[in-house]
Amino acid sequence: MSSSTESWGTRVGLILAMAGNAVGLGNFLRFPVQAVQNGGGAFIIPYFVCFLLLGIPLLFIEWSIGRYGGQFGYHTTPFTFQKMGTRRFWLYLGTFGIFSNIAIASYYCYIESWTLSYVFHSVTGTFQGMSQFQVAEFFNTYTDIFVSTTGIPFEAVFFFLLCLGINSWILSKGLSGGVEKAAKIIMPLLIFFGIFLAIKGITLIAGHQGAVNDGTVGLNFLWTPKYDSLWSPKVWLAAAGQIFFTLSLGQGSVQCFASYVKKKDDIALNAMSAGWMNEFVEVVLGSAIIIPISIGYLGIDKVIELTSAGGLGLGFRTMPFLFQNWGPILAAIAGLAFFGLLFFAGITSSLAMGTPYMSFLRDEFNWSRKKSAWFFGGSVLILGLPTVLFFQQGVLDEYDYWAGSVALVLFALIETILFSWVFGIKKGWKEITSGADIKVPGIYKFIIKWVTPLMLLIVFAGSLIRPANDEWNKLSFNGWELHKESIIGQIMQTGIGPNKDYCAGEFYAENDGVVDSMYVKDNRNYIRVSNGKGQQSSIKYDNNDKLVVEMGSIVKTGDIIYTGKVINRVFFIDFARMLLLSVFMVNVGFIYVAYKRRKREGTI
Amino acid sequence: MNKTALIFMIISETVITSIMVYFFLKVLFTKPTPESDSYSENNDVER
Known part of the structure; x- marks a missing residue:
């Protein structure tokens, strides 16, 4: 049924696209905040352990699944899963590999559009002369779509549409002519902007340009290990979560990209190269920008307070104000570099989210590249509009929680069990090592079969029953108070408070x-x-x-x-959940129709 | 910066950068197989 003639132009292009898929906003905004909140330098120990035992095995698994499916003309997970697992339910479990992409893209593209808008505002000098409070308030005003900060009516919607337009246009140019070409231009620029900001961040000198601390004070704060945090399950769960986010695992995009690699071509070295490139951007560049700069100007206590609201707040509510200390020209350049960097990081990821959806439509319904790219853009617009219109009511957070966190872990668990136990580690190992340009250490055969699934089970179970205030010592057979962000806590809406009625x-x-x-x-x-x-x-x-x-x-x-x-907010939360569930079911419906077509045509 | 933080940072960043550079150079300098591969720009015939 597949009529796809897509392929990668060059090997370096594939690696840059795959690294671009992994490098996202989280590398610069989420990682340093997670490190600050989870033991400073000691966070790197669980982070590395999770990278070696969870990240690398899952990279091998996802690349292998992708290349395996590609041999049969399957570029998305549903039919590849069915081929590997033979039973029909694997087909439907593979739905996550399409659903997560469209659901995440619908809010991710909105955040990406903020970066585009902030580039515009930085260059045009909107933030000049604003106080810290005014810059923070600017963000609130921006996300309130009925108020315009520039005179452009529905400004947030305008930038969202612009962002979707850029994504759809690049996607419509295809894999090598669009995604790969964009990655080849964007990734070097991203690293250049990252190095520029990192140098600015770590060379801050107390007393100069309004800085109260040297840039190294922030690095010191970030890298000073607190070893007692190593015994906290919270830190380990945070490290595992960060590895998922940063490598774009459990999403279906890695499998899709890898499905365009031929059977005899290497995946082991490619996976390592892309994975470690992401780690370089995250640990080396990501740790040297927002924390050193914000601590340089605001001090440690204020930054701890600000990071409690997450990295997005620090990035959008605070950084534009801090750049103003460098004078109008450097502030504009720094704003362009910082939000440009975030935009580049975001768009390479959102392009990767679009590819599985497009591949599915092209493989199963013979749609043209252009039609499927613009259909993806339209779908993201429809699903993303609620996050734009009801951002302040928490719709975006709800999408992020279910599609961007829970679904990823669940899907990773499903694919690991399928790969290691159903498809079988013997065949799986052959897939990983076939055509490999490096020798994959034999220990990974054991890790992929036993350690990774076990760790994923622990992460998933931990997320289900996470106790309030992360007091794991309070777990008992008599019950315990659930964290409002635990999966059960979320389902039971324990964090809703007294405004419980719609x-x-x-x-x-x-x-x-x-x-x-x-x-x-x-x-x-x-x-x-x-x-x-x-x-x-x-x-x-x-x-x-x-x-x-x-x-x-x-x-x-x-x-x-x-x-x-x-x-009340609870109305919007349930509305978001029902919307996500509906999208999942619609995708299941698409897959059912595609299955029937394949059956009729005898291609399955 | 205190000594422990500095050591932690330097070791982590050196290890990550070295491994990243090693794998990327290996990709650049590994010769492609003589048979046709996944990458269209290696092909003789215009697609």
């Missing part, structure tokens, strides 16, 4: 504290409840709503803040 007549306080601020911004009314220990919530209300509290009121969680027509 629609209500009252809005309740979600934390204890004092009403310490009441203000109007962009024609919206806000009140802020702070507890004086860093926990605060800004509550938005309409003119028609009736406030029950006033300035200085002491409120407890569950107290009424205002009465009126309220649509």
Whole structure:
């Protein structure tokens, strides 16, 4: 059924595209924050262990699965899985290899569009003269689509569309003419921008250009090991999670890229080269940019506080302000380099997310390259719009949790069991070593069969039952309080708080504290409840709503803040979940139709 | 920077950079097999 004539232009092109797939926003924003939150320099030990026992084996597995499927004209996981597992349910388990890509792309392209917009704002000098608060508020305003920061109506939607257009256009040029060509231009530029910013970051001198610390203070903070953190399951789970994110594992894109490699060609060396290139960008460049620069200007305590909200906050709410210390011209150049770097990192990953979807449509329904690329763009637009429109209601976080975290681990577990136990490690090992340009250490046969599946099971089980405050010593047969980000906690919505109904007549306080601020911004009314220990919530209300509290009121969680027509966050969360589930089922439907077609045509 | 942090950083970054360079050079200098391979730009015939 497949009429695909796609192929890679050069081996270096394939490796750069594969490394580009792995190198993403997480390399620069997530890794340093994870390291700071999980023991500084000691994080690198579990991180490396997870890379060797989880990352490298999964790279071998995914490249092998891809190349194996490619021999039969399958470029996506559903039919490759069925070929390997022979039973029909493997076909449907392979759905994850298409679903995750489209679901992740739908919010990832939105984040990517922020970087594009921030390049524009950095170059045009929007951030010049802004205070730190104003730069942080700029981000809030930007993600509130009804308010424009440039005069362009629906600015966030405009940049999202622009970003999708660029992605679809490159994808429509094909594998070697689009994805590979883009990777060959982008990856060297990305490394160049990364080196420029890393040098700027680590050469900061206290007292110069407003810096309060040397750049090396940030490096010191990041790399000073705290060995006691090695005994914490939280740190190990974080390290395993980071390896998944950084290598784009459990997603289906590696398999798709590798499916265009011929049976006799090497995959072992290619996998190692792309994997280690990603590690270089993450550990060497990623650790030398945002942490040294932000600690250089804000100090350690402030950065610890800021990183508690994750790397995105630090990158978009803080970095543009810090660059202003370098004067208008260097600030514009640094903004261009930093957000350009993030854009490049993002687009090489989102292009990889588009390829499996396109390959599926081309293989199974004989669609043209152009048609499938623009269909991908359209699908991402439809699925991504809720993340744009309801970003502040948590829809993007919900997509990220289920498609960008849970689905990846689950799929990696499924493919490892299939590869090692169903397909069989003997045949699997032959696939890995066939045509290899390096000698793969024999120990990996044992690791792939036993250690990797076991580690994946532990990671998945740990994510299911993660205890509140990561107090693993509290696990007992009598039960324990679940972390709100554990899978069971998420399903039971333990972190929702008192506003549990979709629609209500009252809005309740979600934390204890004092009403310490009441203000109007962009024609919206806000009140802020702070507890004086860093926990605060800004509550938005309409003119028609009736406030029950006033300035200085002491409120407890569950107290009424205002009465009126309220649509609570929980509504948007469930809406996002139902949307993702529907997309998964639609993909299952596509695969069922494709299966029937293949059966009818006798190509399966 | 304190000594432990410096040692940690230098060892980690040197190991990663060396391995990355080693594998990439190996890719660059490994001769392609004489038979047809996956890469279209190696082909004699225009596609």
